[in-house]
Amino acid sequence: MDISRRQFLSLSASAGAMLMTISMPSLGQRVKKGADQAQNNWSVYLHIKPDNSIVIESPVQEQGQHMKTTGAMMIAEELDADWTLVSCIAAKTYLKKTENGIGYRYADMNTGGSHAVRRNWQVLREAGASARQLLISAAAKEWRCAESELTTGKSFVYRKSTGQKLPYGKLAATASTLELPTKELKFKDRSQYTIFGQDITTVDIDEIVTGQPLFGLDMEMPNMVYAVIERCPYFHGDIKSYNDKKALAVPGVIKTVKVDKVIGEDGIKEIAAGIAVLAENYWAATQGRKALEIQWQQGPWSEESSDSLMADFEKFCMGDEDGETRLNTGDLKQGFDDSEQVFDQCYQVPLLAHACMEPFNAIAHITDKKGGGKQAKIITGHQFPTRVASSAAQYTGIDPLDVEVINTRMGGGFGRRYYNDFVIEAALLAKETSRPVKLVWTREDEMTQDYFGQSTFARLKAGVDKQGKLIAWHHRQGQIEGSMREQCFPYQLIDNFRVDSYQQRAGTPTGAWRGPGHFQFAFATESMIDEVAHAVNQDPLAYRLDLMGKPKSYPYRGYGATEIDSGRMAKCYQAAADLAKWQQKRPKGVGLGIASHFTFG
Numbered sequence: 001m002d003i004s005r006r007q008f009l010s011l012s013a014s015a016g017a018m019l020m021t022i023s024m025p026s027l028g029q030r031v032k033k034g035a036d037q038a039q040n041n042w043s044v045y046l047h048i049k050p051d052n053s054i055v056i057e058s059p060v061q062e063q064g065q066h067m068k069t070t071g072a073m074m075i076a077e078e079l080d081a082d083w084t085l086v087s088c089i090a091a092k093t094y095l096k097k098t099e100n101g102i103g104y105r106y107a108d109m110n111t112g113g114s115h116a117v118r119r120n121w122q123v124l125r126e127a128g129a130s131a132r133q134l135l136i137s138a139a140a141k142e143w144r145c146a147e148s149e150l151t152t153g154k155s156f157v158y159r160k161s162t163g164q165k166l167p168y169g170k171l172a173a174t175a176s177t178l179e180l181p182t183k184e185l186k187f188k189d190r191s192q193y194t195i196f197g198q199d200i201t202t203v204d205i206d207e208i209v210t211g212q213p214l215f216g217l218d219m220e221m222p223n224m225v226y227a228v229i230e231r232c233p234y235f236h237g238d239i240k241s242y243n244d245k246k247a248l249a250v251p252g253v254i255k256t257v258k259v260d261k262v263i264g265e266d267g268i269k270e271i272a273a274g275i276a277v278l279a280e281n282y283w284a285a286t287q288g289r290k291a292l293e294i295q296w297q298q299g300p301w302s303e304e305s306s307d308s309l310m311a312d313f314e315k316f317c318m319g320d321e322d323g324e325t326r327l328n329t330g331d332l333k334q335g336f337d338d339s340e341q342v343f344d345q346c347y348q349v350p351l352l353a354h355a356c357m358e359p360f361n362a363i364a365h366i367t368d369k370k371g372g373g374k375q376a377k378i379i380t381g382h383q384f385p386t387r388v389a390s391s392a393a394q395y396t397g398i399d400p401l402d403v404e405v406i407n408t409r410m411g412g413g414f415g416r417r418y419y420n421d422f423v424i425e426a427a428l429l430a431k432e433t434s435r436p437v438k439l440v441w442t443r444e445d446e447m448t449q450d451y452f453g454q455s456t457f458a459r460l461k462a463g464v465d466k467q468g469k470l471i472a473w474h475h476r477q478g479q480i481e482g483s484m485r486e487q488c489f490p491y492q493l494i495d496n497f498r499v500d501s502y503q504q505r506a507g508t509p510t511g512a513w514r515g516p517g518h519f520q521f522a523f524a525t526e527s528m529i530d531e532v533a534h535a536v537n538q539d540p541l542a543y544r545l546d547l548m549g550k551p552k553s554y555p556y557r558g559y560g561a562t563e564i565d566s567g568r569m570a571k572c573y574q575a576a577a578d579l580a581k582w583q584q585k586r587p588k589g590v591g592l593g594i595a596s597h598f599t600f601g
Contacts, residue, residue: 474498522595
C-alpha cells in the first residue's frame with residue numbers, strides 16, 4: 001500500500017490491526033458487460049482496529065451530497081459492520097500516468113455527472129464483502145471449524161452451533177495475513193440490509209455543526225501568505241495599465257503580481273486578466289486590492305449583456321429560421337393543421353451563478369525536490385482531483401506526478417468545481433514566492449467571474465385534438481453555445497414533434513450547472529404541459545399519465561443512459577402523487593403542482 005510513513009504509523013498505532021489494500025484487477029470481467037465505467041484497478045482502504053472500531057477511507061469527493069458517507073456505507077454494509085463503530089476519512093489522491101495523461105492509480109475519485117454512486121457501487125461492495133470473507137476465514141481458523149458454520153453481524157463473527165462470537169477487532173490481525181478469496185464473492189440480499197435504507201447520520205456532522213476545519217477555506221500551512229485578485233470586469237478583457245503604489249503601502253502587503261488572461265481552445269476563459277495582491281493576512285490583501293489603480297481594455301465582448309443575449313434568442317424563436325433542427329418526427333405542419341386548438345407560449349431562464357456556499361480557494365506551495373527539480377502541493381476542494389494535478393503541472397512546468405493533491409470537503413460544487421481557474425491562479429502565484437500561497441475568492445469574485453448556467457429563451461407551440469390529446473409539438477430555443485437536452489419526454493410520446501435550436505457565440509462563459517441543459521428544457525416543457533392540461537380542463541397528473549400511455553422503453557442517445565422508459569416515468573409521477581396525497585382537497589388558496597424530468601439515467 002503506497003501511503004506515507006506518517007499515515008502508516010497513524011493507522012497502525014494499535015498492534016494487531018487489519019490494514020488492507022484491496023486490489024481487484026478482475027473487476028472488469030466480473031461486472032456485467034456494459035456496466036457503467038467499470039474500472040480494472042481499484043484500491044479501497046479499510047482499517048479494523050483491535051477495539052473493534054473501523055476506519056474507512058472514502059475515495060469520493062464530498063460537496064454536500066453525502067457521497068463520503070454513502071461510499072463508507074457501501075463498504076460497511078457488505079462488511080456487516082456495526083455502523084456506530086465506523087468512522088470515515090477522505091482518501092489520499094493517488095495518481096499515475098496513462099495514455100491519455102493522468103489517471104488514478106486506484107479508486108476513481110471524480111465526483112460529477114451524477115455517477116459517483118453507480119461508478120463505485122460494485123467496487124465498494126466487493127471491498128466490504130472481501131474483508132468480511134477474510135474475517136470469516138480467520139474465525140474458522142481460530143475455532144478450527146468449517147466456514148459454512150459461521151455468520152456475521154454488527155462487527156462480530158458468530159458460530160451457530162455453539163453460540164460463540166468473536167469481534168472483528170480480535171480477528172483483524174489473523175485476517176490480514178490471509179489471501180484474498182478467489183472464489184466468487186457472496187453479496188447480501190436487499191432484505192438483509194441493515195445500513196442501507198436506514199436513517200444514517202452523515203459522517204462529518206459533528207465537525208460541521210461545531211465548526212471544525214473541514215473545508216478548503218479552513219486550511220492553513222505554516223508561513224503562509226494570502227492572495228486575492230482584482231480581475232478584469234469585461235469578459236476577455238485585458239489590463240491597459242496599473243499603479244500599485246498605494247496597494248504596496250498598505251501594512252502587511254508583500255507584493256503584487258500581474259496575472260495574464262488565458263482563453264481556452266473552446267473560446268471560453270481559462271483565467272481572467274488581473275492583478276494579484278499577496279499579503280501577510282487576508283485583510284491586508286483585500287485592502288491592498290481596493291487601493292489598486294487599474295485601467296482595463298474592454299475586449300471584444302464589452303457590449304454584450306444579459307438583455308442583448310436574450311433579445312437575440314427571442315428574435316430567433318419568434319422568427320421562421322430553422323436554426324439547427326435537433327429532432328423532427330412525423331409531419332409537424334399536418335399535426336397543427338389537424339389540431340382542434342393550438343397553444344403558443346414563451347419561457348425564459350436567466351443566466352445563473354452557482355453561488356456555492358464556500359467561495360473558491362486553493363493553497364499552492366512549490367518546493368525543491370530532492371535530487372533536483374520542483375514539486376508542488378495543492379490543497380483545495382475540487383470535484384476532479386486529476387484536473388487539479390494536470391492543471392497545476394501545466395502552468396508550473398512540474399511533472400504531474402510531483403503534484404500532491406490534498407482534496408478537502410467542498411461547500412457546494414454543482415459542476416463549478418469541475419473547472420480549474422482558481423487552481424491555476426494559485427499555482428501561478430506560488431511560482432512568485434517560496435512561501436505557501438492561499439488564494440481566496442470573495443463572494444463578489446464568485447458571482448461575477450462564474451461559468452454561468454445557461455440563459456435560454458424557448459418558444460413552445462402545442463396542438464391538441466378534440467379530446468385534448470397532444471398531437472403536435474414544436475420547441476424552438478435560443479441560447480449561448482452549449483448543451484440542450486431535447487431527447488427527454490415528451491419526445492417519442494407525441495407523433496409530430498420537432499426541436500429547433502439556435503446557439504450564439506458569446507463572451508459570457510457558461511458551464512456545468514446542476515445537469516447542464518436539462519432544467520431549462522424541463523422548465524419550459526413541464527410548464528407548457530400544465531398550460532395545456534389547464535386549458536382542456538384535465539387534471540395535470542391524469543393528463544401526464546395519459547400522455548405516457550402504455551409502458552414502453554425507447555432508445556436514448558443523451559448522457560447517462562441508453563434507454564428512456566415511459567412506464568418508469570409514470571410510476572415516478574404516481575409515487576410522488578401518492579406521497580403528496582394528490583387527490584386530497586386543499587384549503588382555499590393552497591395549490592399543488594406536479595412535474596417530472598428524465599436526466600442522467
